[in-house]
Amino acid sequence: MATATREYHRGSPTDLRAPCPVLNSLANHGLISRSGRDITKDSLLAALNEIGLASSAGKLLCNIAFKVHTDDAKNPPPGTAAMGFRDPDQVNDDGVPVLNLDQVGRAHAMEHDISLTRRDRALGDHMRLDEALYERLLECPREKKAFRIWDLGRYRKVLYAEHARDNPQLVFGVHQQASACLEVAAMQCVFGTGSRGGVPMEYYEAVFRDERLPFEEGWRPRKWMFLVELVGVALCVSFWAL
């Protein structure tokens, strides 16, 4: 398979990275531009397909992500969206719309508070992995070998109570909760070992710590996935998270 032959190496300090460990893994394997710059929608879609994400989910995400960003969520001008990442006229030399990975963390778009491994925007670095949060995440599964959706749902509930207490500027409404549950669901659907299995601990370590796809640990991309599965799993996560 083509993906398995894509060499992994971490970006240099000048390369751009996102607050999303999976997008960073795609860049570290060269499935999208390694520099994190000038990423086209087609290249991102192809990369998401290679890791087995439901193609409709990939299209949906990319259609939003490649919109020009506006802070006016209520009345977005045509062609813009609050969740979009691009600047106006951000295109490559061929005139094709592109985005950079650091734009994935832009304010008032998709990035949100109460991340699993990033600090809240008002309290610290919302882009990069926080070691203490990461160590805590690894403690959350009851069975130490795998992350189950109920482990992560319950953990999100605990985190919410802590952040509500400690961050007076916390922003975490229905949209942010839905995104957070969808992120957990996407991990389960892409890296999980079947409907009854969770995501092996070492897969989480590879993705979050190394920003690497866990091929060495035995993971292989799924051939089929449907959007409805992702949404269903996200609803289950929210059952434990609320």
Ligand code: HEM
């Ligand atoms: C176009 C595709 C994608 C976009 C635009 C995107 C965007 C984002 C953004 C903006 C965040 C930051 C959220 C936060 O503040 O915590 C994030 C985090 C995250 N994403 Fe992605 N993502 C994409 C694909 C994926 C896929 C395919 C997966 C899983 C297979 C995934 C898993 C995650 C996880 C687990 C986090 C949470 C990190 C944390 O809480 O520390 N993402 N993503």
